[in-house]
Amino acid sequence: MPSAIPTGTLERPAGSSAAAPAAVSRWRLGRQAAWRTLLAAVAGLLLLLAFPGSSLPWLAPLGPAALALAVSGQRARSGAWLGLVCGLAFFVPLLSWSGIFVGALPWLALAGAQAAYVALLGAASAATSRLPLWPLWAAALWVGQEALRGRFPFGGFPWGRLGLSQTEGPFLAFAAYGGVPLVGFAVALTGTLLAAAVLQLVRGGRRAAALAALGAVAVPALGGLAWLPLPGSSLAAGGPTRTVAVVQGDVPQPGLEFNERRRAVLDNHVTQTIGLAEAVAAGEQPQPDLVVWPENSSDIDPYRNADAARQISRAADAIGAPILVGAVVSGPGQFVSNTAIVWDPRTGPGDTYVKRHPVPFAEYIPFRDFFRLFSEHVDRVSRDFAAGDEVGLLDVGGARVADVICFEVVYDGLVHDAVSAGAGMVVVQTNNATFGYSAESEQQVAAARVRAVEFGRSVALASTSGISAVIAPDGSLAAASGLFEPTVFVEQIAQRDSSTLAERLGAGPEWLLGALGAGALLAVAVPGLRRRGAAG
Template identity: 35%
Template sequence: MPRRERPLLPLWAAVLAAVVGGVVLDAAFPDIGWWPLAFVAVAFALVSLIGRSIGGAFLVGLAFGVAFWFVHVSWTTRYLGVVPWFALAGLESVLWAALSVPLTLAYRWLPRFAPGRWVRLTALPALIAGLWTLRELILGNWPYTGFPWGRIGMSQSESPLAHLASWVGVTGLTFLMVLAVAAGIEWARAGRWRDARTAVPAAAVVALLFVLPAFPTSAAGGLRVGSVQGNGPSGYFDARERGDILNAQLEATTPLLGEDLDLLVWPEGGVDSDPLADRGTARLLDALSERVDAPLLINAATARGDDIFNTSMLWGEGEPQLHDKTHPVPFGEYVPDRWFFQMLAPDLVGLIGREYTPGTNPPLVEAGGVPVGLAICFDVIYDDVVWEGARDGAELYVFQTNNADFRDTDENEQQLAFARMRAIETGRSVVNISTVGTSQVIAPDGSILDGLPAGEVGAMLTDVPLRTGLTPAVVIGGAVQLAIGWMSFAAIVLLGVLATARRARERRRP
């Protein structure tokens, strides 16, 4: 059996490279947003893992994870301090490290059982890209509902590669980006500069990244949307009285009174009482809908029986149409296994008095006959919510959010970039409206139609293009994830079985 190849870097240099790679990867996301750095970061990560032992791979992966996650989600300290920051970033870093080990094993095992040059130039990069993407899928789904915030593909909202998301989704874009880097590394390691054929795999992937156009959807008219950024006291610790947030939205809506509009949109938490239970709030909303001669798309905490929901409501066209947030935020909107975490951090856990229940109703309402897809705040990062709305017929999206607990941090810009990627991925316009900003109306190609800066009261009145037709990302996105995830998992397991069997045979030899 061929001996394990030597690491490309000594361990100390590999750890240093991993730290640099993690910091560089964060810089690829907003608010810096230098998207080419994502490729640089992947290169640092892969080079540092080649030839490592299992323990070395975990250490290098941990160094990368800590450098990336502790910077990337530092906005969690804005009000709650370092404990939630350490808990979230620490967990993500440990998972990142553990799931870096299969990457190292792929570099070790595949060349042993298929040592040919073309296997290393094609199959090995594909396996590496698949395992990297599998790691993203695991972190995005587990534990609890996962946290798909640091996906490589999401860093490309301002890049010419974003259009690829309309074909293969964000997951597929991650795979192709890592594939391009891994193929380039193997081409460089092969060292056959005069044989132009060896550059074909890497060059083909790079060409695919930049040449394939966005998938077109069909124009279906427009909708005149008024959207309001009230900038009220909507943060968790903001001092306020009952009705202050609602009054802030009403005051910010004033410039739209008398305007011709088809839909009026308020942000997440724009109504601070339950209009389904509070008759005074319901009458006020009825009067506003009648005055603007259009339905309202609002959001409030609602109670039905013993359950509490984060609910978006279309108000003013008969019975309210409801969508409850599909993925309430663990440790933000509910506490999983509260009994356990109460013992660890009773003061912090005690702050979360409400226990939001996950919604099961579709992320879609119909405003004046126009289907409108919804995603409430962090639900924008979950593929299933966005794709379900498109498959149910959404002709545009409204993403209602409340960034008040993260004022003056990168969180606002990162979430806005995710909204832009969703517009491109689905070929739909997006109205992304926040309580405190930044709010934007985004065209199906990702361009900005209208916007409001953070921290200011304002309203937009925008003719929003409507689209029909499903992009391949929506149609096959789930299958792409299953194929990449399960095929990569099966491949590394098979290689592990073969490696174990070979070692057993060698031990039995005299």
């Protein structure tokens, strides 16, 4: 006689495997989460290898590819976790130089803050991963998160953007057409197309996989063609030349304490400049039209200290050319100013440029009382630096230079403003002594190389302790120093007046690409909100 009770409700004997399917399901989900997390970490490490330190820029597209594979088909919450893992794997080692002399807390706080933006990227990429043409939206989202990271908070910190990994190769050419954002977009798009090809192969879509792979090859191929109309490696081609000397005087020792020997740093730069003058008199070097000293080459205010002023004038008189001096100047009020001074051998100090973007927690301390609770190092900055309000265009020895100071080289708008004001070359004055023998200097030189291509201008980079460099308009190194060694370069540099498409478009490409990413997010979010409203 058949039972009246449905078989699905019968009680199983003790020891049966009723929970086995659920356990297997949980095991599979856990295993999947583990490999996705590992893949996200690999994505961050691949990005790291692309940057100076390892200097394998061709690996850069594999970072976005690995992250895209990790977040594919996931919810936004899972994507955020995977993005955070990627960001930490990248930024913690990339920014390790920030903690060399101040300890782990500031370093890890900075790296964690930057990684939080990659978490947002992971969430957004996961949410849009089911849309048609998702590789395009994912690449645009990379640009969007970098735009946010470069602006918020405290003016942002756009270090480690994808585009700044490309110091050579086909992707670098895109800088002349859309700046760092377009370079980063091209790198990310190549990676997301590679990820799409892999996913289609796994699903059996060979034709779609082939098309995605073809697109991944087409992007760098287009970059190779984009090089054709751009300037070459000649410093002297493209306009009237000026003879530029770059002086790296070195510091007594690396670390924060270098600043306690301010007079020794100034004397080192005076000595190197006088040595150059002797080489000019002996016919061993050409007579320079201008001399570039680095940031912090005179941390003794030459307006208030007559002896410092005499030493700078002594060097200028000896070389017979104006010197662009990097000085710390008292004022306005209770503040100090990171100031570039054009010091003429006949008339003394003249035009100045005051750094427009002082570095938070290094040159000024926001919310000082609060952050003192976490680190006593905040009081090493005893006086906050004031921000300048004028563009860094200076006339030095007949050269119109776009002057940016230290980290300003990674801020698109600051460099663009100075070049578009009429500069014929770019000068970067920096002090890297506080970062020791780390990759920070190489990363900064890489940014300057991208700027050279972006604006079709040669770049003279002067550092107190290295790396100093002279960079041609194609981003190649015409000269480069080592770390912590006195060096002088003298080069003929053309004063170019042509403008690249990137200069004319300004921030336009970044806004456009960011809007594409935002539009993709809206395409996902709006229908979701409507469904929730209807269900409610």
